[in-house]
Every structure is written in structure tokens, then in C-alpha cells.
Amino acid sequence: MNLLHFVTDFFGRSGQWHGYDGIPQRLAEHLEYSLLALLLAAAVALPVGLVTGHTGRGGNALAMLATAGRALPSFGLLVLLFTVMGLGLAPVMIPLVVLAVPPILVTTYEAVRSVDRAPVDAARGMGMGPARVLFQVEFPVALPLILSGLRSAAVQIVSTATIAAYVSFGGLGRYIIDGLYQRDYTKVVGGAVLVAALALATLGLFRLAARFAVSPGVRRS
Numbered sequence: 499m500n501l502l503h504f505v506t507d508f509f510g511r512s513g514q515w516h517g518y519d520g521i522p523q524r525l526a527e528h529l530e531y532s533l534l535a536l537l538l539a540a541a542v543a544l545p546v547g548l549v550t551g552h553t554g555r556g557g558n559a560l561a562m563l564a565t566a567g568r569a570l571p572s573f574g575l576l577v578l579l580f581t582v583m584g585l586g587l588a589p590v591m592i593p594l595v596v597l598a599v600p601p602i603l604v605t606t607y608e609a610v611r612s613v614d615r616a617p618v619d620a621a622r623g624m625g626m627g628p629a630r631v632l633f634q635v636e637f638p639v640a641l642p643l644i645l646s647g648l649r650s651a652a653v654q655i656v657s658t659a660t661i662a663a664y665v666s667f668g669g670l671g672r673y674i675i676d677g678l679y680q681r682d683y684t685k686v687v688g689g690a691v692l693v694a695a696l697a698l699a700t701l702g703l704f705r706l707a708a709r710f711a712v713s714p715g716v717r718r719s
Contacts, residue, residue, distance in 0.1 A: 501687060504683060505687060505688065505691055507684045508685060508687060508688030514688075519672070521692065524670050524672055524673065524692075525670065528659055528668075528671070528693075528696065529696075531590065531594070531667070532594075532652070532655045532659050534591065535591055535594035535595050535655050535659070536648070536651060536652050538591065539594075539595045539598035539651055539655075540598075540648065540651075542595070542603075543603040544644075546606075547602065547604070547606025547609075547610070547644075547647075548606055548610060548632060548637070550607050551606060551607040551608070551636075551640070552628065552636060554611065557607065560603055560604060561604070563600070564603060567597070567599055570593075570597075572593040572594070572596070572658050572661060573661055573664070575592065575596065576593045576665065579593070590661070590662045590665065593658075597651075597658055598651035598655050599651075601647050601651045601654070602647045602651050604647070605643055605644065605646060605647025606644050606647055608643065609641075609642075609643030610636050610637075612640070612643070613640055614639070617635055618636060621634070638713055641713075642708060642712050645704060645707065645708050645712070648704065649701065649704035652700050653701060656693070656696050656697045656700050657693060657697050660674055660689075663675040670692045671693075672689070673686065673688055673692070674686050674689040674693075
């Protein structure tokens with residue numbers, strides 16, 4: 499069977515669209531893991547990136563942290579945490595959060611640092627405090643780059659959340675892990691196609707969000 503036959507066979511199975519192993523259920527689980535990991539990573543990385551970008555301090559430390567985070571193998575970290583912590587959601591979330599923090603952190607820092615200093619100095623000259631300068635002047639201009647960091651992290655999470663299935667959780671990775679174990683390559687290919695489609699949908703969603711969230715003047719610049 500060629501790739502197209504695998505795909506049509508997978509999506510043509512009547513039982514594939516309902517039940518605990520149906521596509522809607524596995525897709526909802528995958529989205530749940532991915533969204534939770536992205537929210538946790540953003541809660542850690544965004545405040546740190548905004549503050550360090552605003553003050554201009556800690557850039558070298560952020561670069562070292564990002565390099566270390568990117569060097570950690572997500573699957574290896576998952577297996578290690580599962581061995582130490584046992585079955586639970588934490589061994590799944592920690593590798594995904596570690597994977598997502600570096601792009602959000604570094605991009606947010608660079609986005610704030612790249613804001614033109616002229617309006618920032620003018621805002622300070624008008625008596626604005628540091629918080630108002632950050633959120634009323636720097637943040638709106640830096641938002642496109644900040645969203646690009648979030649987008650990159652979200653795509654990486656969606657693509658990597660398949661590892662949850664390795665420690666008996668659900669998600670789209672369940673098709674890939676179970677399919678390999680059962681030698682059901684139709685299921686493996688179908689799961690991979692779903693993950694790829696979800697990653698592309700994530701890209702499109704962030705592009706759409708940028709159109710509504712970013713000021714037209716900033717987009718044109």
C-alpha cells in the first residue's frame with residue numbers, strides 16, 4: 499500500500515470517528531496537553547522575557563538558558579521523569595514546557611530590546627513609570643515578534659506532544675505508538691498526518707490572531 503492508501507484507509511474506517519479511540523477524542527486530548535503546556539511555558543517565559551528586555555539585563559544568562567533547554571532531548575527527559583516520578587501528567591508536561599520556554603523567552607527579550615528607543619525615551623520624558631513604558635509603549639510594538647515566539651513554541655509542542663502516548667496517556671501519539679506495536683501502519687500514517695495537520699492549523703491560527711491583536715500601524719512598519 500502506498501501513502502495515499504494508508505491515509506484513505508485510516509480516515510475511511512467507520513469506527514475511527516467515535517469511541518475512546520476515535521479521532522475526536524484523541525484530538526481533544528492532544529489539544530488539552532498542548533494548550534496546558536503552552537500556557538505553563540508562557541506563564542514562565544513571558545514575564546521574564548518582558549522584564550529582562552525592558553531592563554536590558556540578563557541577556558547572556560537567557561542565551562545560556564535557551565541553549566541548555568534546546569539541548570535537552572524531550573523523549574529522554576520524559577523517560578527519566580517517568581522513572582523517577584511514576585505515572586502522572588507531570589512527566590509529560592515538564593519536557594513540553596522545557597521545550598517551549600526557550601523560543602518564547604529569547605524572542606520576547608529580543609522583541610522588547612529591538613523597540614525604537616525614541617518613543618521609549620519620549621514616554622519617560624513625559625513622566626511615565628517603567629511599567630507604563632513597558633506595557634503602553636514597548637509591548638505593543640514588540641507584539642508581532644512575541645507572537646512569533648509563541649507560535650514557534652506552540653508548533654513544537656503540538657509536534658512533540660505525541661510522546662505522551664509512550665507513558666500510557668492519550669493524544670494523537672496513541673495512534674503512532676499503538677500502530678507501531680500492532681504493526682498497523684495505516685494507524686501510524688493516520689496519526690502522523692493528524693499531527694502534521696494540527697501543526698499547520700496552529701500556524702494558521704497564530705497568523706489569524708496576529709491580524710487581530712497587532713496594531714495595523716505596527717504591521718505596516
